[in-house]
Amino acid sequence: MATATEFLEIGGLRKSYGQNAVVHNFDLSVKRGEFISFLGPSGCGKTTTLRMVAGFETPTAGSIRIDGREVTQLRPNQRNVGMVFQAYALFPNMTVADNVAFGLKVAKMPAAEIGPRVAEMLNLIKLPHLADRYPYQLSGGQQQRVALARALANKPQVLLLDEPLSALDAKIRVSLRSEIKALQRDLGITTIFVTHDQEEALSMSDRIVVMNEGNAEQVGTPFDIYNYPRTRFVASFVGTLNILRGKVIDAKAQKLVIDDQEIYATRGVSDAVDGEIRSVALRPEAITLAGSAEDQGNGRNRMHGTIEDVNFLGAVVRIRVRFKDNAVSLDTFNSPTVAPPERGQAVTVSFGREDVLVLEGAETA
Structure with a gap:
């Protein structure tokens, strides 16, 4: 039997179609009972990987083990x-009850046990x-619930969900993802969820696998994926992000220069080489205008720039600040007593050293 830390093991999995490796x-x-999301854009290989775990695709190489069994x-x-598929895949000529019972009958469960299950x-x-209704008489959200019930009826060891919410409208999608997560938690079932929606992945998952061009770019908790992306792709795909180009001037001191202005980081620079060009990422929520109520704490980085654009969005004012070759966007809350800055105005922005995300890999100058 596999240990709690290795209930589902995927090793060296590869899939190619001719010369095209996906x-x-x-x-x-x-882990047993863990909720994992495969997150990435269309064509990144996340659904192909899920289908190999399900057995609908045969791997070109690699292995899959469930609870120690090959x-x-x-x-x-x-x-x-x-x-559970994106398109529900319910049998249109069967009632809701018959759809849920289908897998049980195929598995030859005794007839006396099927009804109660x-x-x-x-x-x-x-x-x-709604047991006696047909799929065409149900809403999209109800059909997906029935598909989920059918998938769970046989008490599977692993539940696989292939973008099950993408065909639903936004309000139903938010409601159903909460229900799916609550069901998964109550049942303690190991689950893999495929999505291209970062909000779904961040809100539902224990861990996220961010995929790009057939590779797992980063695996981590939602907190780590959002706050500490390791690559430019992960940083730009998950959340809104400012990406700047910086030059390492003192790797030991974690010091960089961006548009002739020095800043400090707390991680990601110590393994760099002085003179190396690195991508530097900053979340908009980490940046404040110097002198604002949020601009507190010693040791914060400060950069001087000019207001390039101001967009009034009601509760939020979105500001873009240009330094030289680089610029950042930040949001401030609207206050009736404080006028937003004007285009062309000189300002200073600040952000914590811990908010500087220095991404892996040197760039060309």
Whole structure:
């Protein structure tokens, strides 16, 4: 049996179609009961990886183990996984109850046990009153709940969700993702969730795998992925970000220069070489106008620039400050008693040393 730290093990997984490799040496260990999201743009390999775990795609190389059991070459119905698709995939000629019961019948569960199990599942998704309806009589959110109940009915070891919310409108999507997370937590089922929506991944996951061009760029908690991205891709894909070009002038002291202005970081520079060009990322919420109520604390970095643009958005005023070759955007809360700055006005912005995200890899000058 696998330990709690390695319930689902994916090792060296690769998938190629002819000369086109879509997944490259993918490695991941998932704990029992953990909620993992594969996050990335279209074509990054996240759905292909999920389908290999499900058994719908055969890996070109690598291995997949569930609870210590090798399943790489097994068919989907031999793996004890549940799959929820983006397009619901309900049988239109079957009632809700029959859709939920379908997998149980295929698994040859005794007829006397199927009814109670279906009722249990419909109660779980809070739709027992719709047991006799057909899919066309349900809303999109209700259909996806039924698909989820069907996937859970056989008590799978791993639940796989392939962008299950992308076809729903925004309000229903927010509501259903909360329900899915609550169900997953209550059942304690190991789950992999594929999405291109960063808000979904950040709000639902225990850990996120950010994927790009078939590679896992970074694996970490939502907190770490958002606050400490390691690569330019992760930094720019997750959240809103300012990316500047800086030159390392004293790696030991974590000191850089951006547009002839010195700043300090607290991480990411010590392994650099003096004179190296690095991408420097700053979240808009980390930047404040010097002299504002939020501009507090000794040792903060300060940079002098000029207001390039001001956008009044009601509760928020979005300001863009130009230094020289680089610029940053920041948001301030609207105050009826404080007029926003004007274009062309000289200002000083400040940000903490710990807010400076120095990304991996030197750039060309």
